Amino acid sequence: MSMGNTQGRVLVVDDDPTVAEVVTGYLARAGFSVEHAADGAAALASAGRAWPDLVVLDLMLPGLDGLEVCRRLRATGPVPVVMLTARGDEEDRIAGLELGADDYVTKPFSPRELVLRVESVLRRSRGRSVPATTSPEPTLRGGGLALDPGTRRAAKNGLQLALTLREFDLLAHFLRHPGRAHSREDLMREVWGWDFGDLSTVTVHVRRLRAKIEDDPARPRFIQTVWGVGYRFAIPSTSGEAL
DSSP, rough: OOOOOOOOOEEEEEEEEEHHHHHHHHHTTTTTTTESSHHHHHHHHHHHSSOSSSEEESOOOSSSSSHHHHHHHHHHHHOOOEEEEOOOOOHHHHHHHHHHOOOEEEEEEOOHHHHHHHHHHHHHHOOOSSTTTTTOOEEEEEEEEETTTTEEEEEEEEEEOOOOOOHHHHHHHHHHSTEEEEEHHHHHHIIISSSSSSSSSHHHHHHHHHHHOOTTTTSHHHHHTTTTTTEOOOOOOOOOEEE
C-alpha cells in the first residue's frame, strides 16, 4: 500500500494485520507514503526495490526476526528505525538499541504517539531540529571531537564518526554541557524528549557512544560515570578537531 508522499516513505514491518492496518492508516493520514511488509523477507525485498526514509519494525516476526532484519538493513545502508516491542521484552529492546535502532514504542501503544515518534526521528535524520528561522548552530568542539549540528556530521581527530541519530544527539548534548553531571532521567528528558521510559535506553546509548569515541571504552576519558548520579562529559586536552 502506498499513499501520499509529503513527509517521506515509511516501511512498516509487522505480521499482525490489525496493527499494520492501524499504523499504516495513521501514517498515511499524517502525509507519509507507506509500504507494508508482513515478514522480514518481504521487508528486505521492499527496501531493495525502493529504500525507505524510515522503517517501523516489529521485533517479533515469523522467519527472520526484527533484530536480523535491522542488522541486514543497516549492513546495506543507513536508515532510521523505530522498533515496536512487546511490554516486558527488555532484552530484545536493548538488543535492538545496540544494533542502532533510533527509537522504540512499546505495545500496546497509541498510534498517534507512534506518528509523533516517526516525525521526531525523521526531523533529526534530515537535520531539521534547528528551525529555519534561527541561525545555524556553530560546530561543537572539544577534546578532538567536532560535531556540525547543521549537517549532522561528526569527527574525532579529523576522522568521520558513524553515529546513529540518537548517538549524535547525545554527544551534541554532552558537548554543549561539558563538566555537568547528568542523571539518566535528565538525559532521557533533554535528549529523547521523554518524561517517561525505560532508562536502559540511555545506558545502552552511552555504552555505544563510548565504544565509538573513547580510546579505551573500559576506561572512558570523555563520558565519565558519576556514581549515584549518572554521567559527566569531560573534555581531555588534545588537538586535531577539524571536521
